[in-house]
Amino acid sequence: MTDNDTTPAIDRSPLAGRIVDTLIHRIGKDERAARKHDWLAATILTLRDEIIDKWMASTRQAHAAGAKRVYYLSLEFLIGRLLRDALSNLGRNAEVAEALASLGVDLAEIEEIEPDAALGNGGLGRLAACFMESMATLELPAYGYGIRYVNGMFRQRIDDGWQVELPETWLAHGNPWEFERRESAYFIGFGGEVTGNEAGHVHWKPAEAVEAVAYDTPVVGWRGKRVNTLRLWSARAFDPIRLDAFNAGDHIGALAGQARAESLVRVLYPSDSSSAGQELRLRQEYFFSSASIQDIVRRHVQYFGDIRTLPDKAAIQLNDTHPAVSVAELMRLLIDHHDLPFEEAWEVTRRTFGYTNHTLLPEALESWPLPLFERLLPRHMQLIYAINGRVLREARKSPSMGDHSVAAISLIDENGERRVRMANLAFVASHSVNGVAALHTELMKQTVFADLHRLYPERINNKTNGITPRRWLMGCNPALTALIRDAIGPAFCDDAAELRSLDSFADDASFRERFAEVKRSNKVGLSNFIRESTGLRLDPDALFDVQIKRVHEYKRQLLNIIETVALYDQIRSHPEKDWTPRVKLFAGKAASSYHNAKMIIKLANDVAKRINSDPSVGGLLKVAFISNYNVSLAERIIPAADLSEQISTAGMEASGTGNMKFALNGALTIGTLDGANIEIKDHVGDENIVIFGLTADEVAAKRAGDYRPREIIEGSRELSQAVNAIASGVFSPDDPDRYRDLMNGLYDRDWFMVAADFDGYAAAQRSVDARWADRSNWQASAVRNVARVGWFSSDRTIGEYAREIWGAM
Numbered sequence: 001m002t003d004n005d006t007t008p009a010i011d012r013s014p015l016a017g018r019i020v021d022t023l024i025h026r027i028g029k030d031e032r033a034a035r036k037h038d039w040l041a042a043t044i045l046t047l048r049d050e051i052i053d054k055w056m057a058s059t060r061q062a063h064a065a066g067a068k069r070v071y072y073l074s075l076e077f078l079i080g081r082l083l084r085d086a087l088s089n090l091g092r093n094a095e096v097a098e099a100l101a102s103l104g105v106d107l108a109e110i111e112e113i114e115p116d117a118a119l120g121n122g123g124l125g126r127l128a129a130c131f132m133e134s135m136a137t138l139e140l141p142a143y144g145y146g147i148r149y150v151n152g153m154f155r156q157r158i159d160d161g162w163q164v165e166l167p168e169t170w171l172a173h174g175n176p177w178e179f180e181r182r183e184s185a186y187f188i189g190f191g192g193e194v195t196g197n198e199a200g201h202v203h204w205k206p207a208e209a210v211e212a213v214a215y216d217t218p219v220v221g222w223r224g225k226r227v228n229t230l231r232l233w234s235a236r237a238f239d240p241i242r243l244d245a246f247n248a249g250d251h252i253g254a255l256a257g258q259a260r261a262e263s264l265v266r267v268l269y270p271s272d273s274s275s276a277g278q279e280l281r282l283r284q285e286y287f288f289s290s291a292s293i294q295d296i297v298r299r300h301v302q303y304f305g306d307i308r309t310l311p312d313k314a315a316i317q318l319n320d321t322h323p324a325v326s327v328a329e330l331m332r333l334l335i336d337h338h339d340l341p342f343e344e345a346w347e348v349t350r351r352t353f354g355y356t357n358h359t360l361l362p363e364a365l366e367s368w369p370l371p372l373f374e375r376l377l378p379r380h381m382q383l384i385y386a387i388n389g390r391v392l393r394e395a396r397k398s399p400s401m402g403d404h405s406v407a408a409i410s411l412i413d414e415n416g417e418r419r420v421r422m423a424n425l426a427f428v429a430s431h432s433v434n435g436v437a438a439l440h441t442e443l444m445k446q447t448v449f450a451d452l453h454r455l456y457p458e459r460i461n462n463k464t465n466g467i468t469p470r471r472w473l474m475g476c477n478p479a480l481t482a483l484i485r486d487a488i489g490p491a492f493c494d495d496a497a498e499l500r501s502l503d504s505f506a507d508d509a510s511f512r513e514r515f516a517e518v519k520r521s522n523k524v525g526l527s528n529f530i531r532e533s534t535g536l537r538l539d540p541d542a543l544f545d546v547q548i549k550r551v552h553e554y555k556r557q558l559l560n561i562i563e564t565v566a567l568y569d570q571i572r573s574h575p576e577k578d579w580t581p582r583v584k585l586f587a588g589k590a591a592s593s594y595h596n597a598k599m600i601i602k603l604a605n606d607v608a609k610r611i612n613s614d615p616s617v618g619g620l621l622k623v624a625f626i627s628n629y630n631v632s633l634a635e636r637i638i639p640a641a642d643l644s645e646q647i648s649t650a651g652m653e654a655s656g657t658g659n660m661k662f663a664l665n666g667a668l669t670i671g672t673l674d675g676a677n678i679e680i681k682d683h684v685g686d687e688n689i690v691i692f693g694l695t696a697d698e699v700a701a702k703r704a705g706d707y708r709p710r711e712i713i714e715g716s717r718e719l720s721q722a723v724n725a726i727a728s729g730v731f732s733p734d735d736p737d738r739y740r741d742l743m744n745g746l747y748d749r750d751w752f753m754v755a756a757d758f759d760g761y762a763a764a765q766r767s768v769d770a771r772w773a774d775r776s777n778w779q780a781s782a783v784r785n786v787a788r789v790g791w792f793s794s795d796r797t798i799g800e801y802a803r804e805i806w807g808a809m
């Protein structure tokens with residue numbers, strides 16, 4: 001990087017020496033030849049060597065204590081970068097920065113080039129990552145299990161306003177964090193047939209098979225107390241090359257097995273909140289479930305001998321239904337390999353599993369066509385029938401269960417094409433079924449699981465989501481962290497509830513002043529980033545109004561954009577008024593097959609282009625769509641936000657976790673009474689949040705009654721002008737009809753109630769302007785948000801899971 005000739009080696013710290021040693025002996029470069037990626041890898045490998053000792057100590061300790069282990073099964077882990085997190089959790093930041101500086105390397109610079117591990121779509125995957133960190137922090141012996149996708153979430157480029165999806169190659173420079181465990185490999189079969197012998201022994205002879213190979217990444221808890229393992233599975237053919245075919249000249253066919261195996265772990269299904277009904281997806285789910293369950297069973301038997309004690313020593317949590325086939329896999333191993341009778345196997349299974357539901361959207365509830373399931377997993381299909389028979393017989397005993405209820409509970413959907421219902425399977429096979437926010441849990445009881453809830457009234461419970469304050473405050477907002485520490489001391493670093501002590505500082509004018517300076521400098525930093533990446537200049541003194549999340553109709557980016565258009569119109573019509581300068585920031589990806597979501601991205605970009613180049617708004621309004629939303633971008637944007645947009649149609653956002661990150665960084669929320677917004681409101685107080693719109697009950701009632709969006713649009717001047725402007729091509733002069741269908745969707749159906757909530761939202765936005773004008777009051781509210789959302793730490797959430805579901809604390 002720089003010329004090191006003048007740096008005498010003698011001045012180097014032992015740590016710097018180790019980094020150079022790693023560079024030479026493990027990367028194979030000397031200091032002169034090393035590039036940034038080499039320094040990054042050398043730094044990570046050096047750190048990893050130190051982590052290994054703690055890692056092994058953690059494993060030994062859990063073993064010696066005979067501790068119960070927690071297994072978190074998730075098809076998604078939205079990890080982001082790890083170096084900064086690991087350094088900070090180990091308390092090694094300053095030391096490593098100094099060592100690298102002595103080598104002429106800037107730590108911040110190499111942190112920036114670490115690939116963002118995006119093995120997830122959105123909130124569900126990020127929750128799994130926050131949970132992994134909190135489980136290590138709370139010193140729970142825990143393993144995360146998932147898939148090591150070669151291409152994770154796609155990289156988003158915006159071309160002329162349109163989303164373009166590019167493959168993300170996060171493994172291009174290798175992954176210095178992981179260990180390949182060639183010895184931890186499992187046989188995963190598919191298809192074939194099931195035979196039984198006279199003794200009642202069942203034998204499944206799969207038609208094809210792949211090998212699952214483990215890759216382990218250490219997860220370091222806060223203060224390095226414990227290091228847990230994230231075990232991701234990759235797939236390998238048993239016979240990487242069929243030599244007979246190769247020698248016969250069929251060079252491609254000889255490698256087909258390996259290609260088929262690799263296809264299993266090639267892609268993350270880019271579907272947030274909609275089910276991916278593909279055979280490959282079911283294969284992925286079974287592949288990672290089977291490998292994980294085999295691994296768990298193997299470890300238990302090795303440590304404890306008797307498989308029947310599994311529920312005392314292992315808690316398996318299913319992150320949504322994606323790993324639900326694990327239930328049938330465990331039953332299969334218990335019955336076919338460990339000779340347990342069905343009833344006993346069922347008891348062991350039910351006591352071991354817990355299931356977390358993440359969505360009530362009917363299109364996101366996974367189910368598989370029965371013929372597909374049976375062809376791919378014939379033995380599991382038999383077991384599901386057996387489980388179903390047992391559950392339905394039990395249901396029939398209850399006088400309150402009529403035919404209708406029994407049909408609703410069944411693991412097999414008999415309406416139309418027969419399908420296997422994964423949510424029902426996960427529900428009946430778990431001793432705990434939880435929602436992720438209070439409202440969501442209530443709605444689970446009333447809607448999707450109403451009948452199952454009547455049959456098993458003790459099973460559903462709530463565990464409101466959380467976020468790790470290490471990444472989402474201390475890591476992403478060092479200036480605010482330092483300010484808080486100055487004010488209340490460091491106790492909040494170990495217990496986010498201690499942030500409460502900050503509350504009284506809301507009344508301290510000089511503290512508010514310093515708080516405002518931190519926010520402003522974060523906004524300057526973000527403005528510089530946006531200027532460098534898009535050329536757009538932003539005023540850091542404007543109100544930064546931010547909506548960043550997956551793009552989905554239920555999240556209602558469209559409501560925000562239409563309001564932006566209305567505001568633009570107002571500013572132009574009434575230039576004499578005292579408008580609040582605003583910057584509207586958007587970021588988010590749309591599922592590649594989701595047409596309307598992609599149109600919404602294009603619309604945000606079209607609106608931005610028009611407004612940003614209109615001199616008549618005089619810089620009072622700027623709009624930016626920042627491409628490629630991911631964890632690293634969130635870490636950059638959230639500390640610079642003044643206003644957090646959490647405006648989903650009530651009843652549709654299970655929890656949200658973005659809402660928590662913003663509040664923790666001193667943004668005020670404008671939001672609906674949906675998901676965790678309700679609990680955030682309860683914690684920060686009504687006067688420190690801006691709530692508008694229909695409640696979940698009102699949305700349900702409108703949908704059931706005769707909701708007439710056309711009349712509402714025509715009855716609201718602002719709304720109809722904005723919708724008409726978009727529909728008639730004001731923002732798309734190159735293609736005036738571009739948004740005709742999108743706007744007609746609002747007139748004709750408006751399932752997401754954009755029209756119904758528009759006036760309330762616009763009024764709420766004007767109340768935000770009024771609050772912003774009273775700057776000290778705004779800052780006081782912002783401080784109170786930080787002080788009062790410590791409860792949303794994932795440490796609190798994991799503590800509840802551990803005590804109330806896992807029996808592990």
Ligand SMILES: *Cc1c(COP(=O)(O)O)cnc(C)c1O
Nearest residue numbers: 122123549630631634656657658
């Ligand atoms: C937190 C987070 C999410 C979830 O955000 P919501 O606003 O709750 O949908 C999604 N993606 C990334 C990268 C995140 O960090």
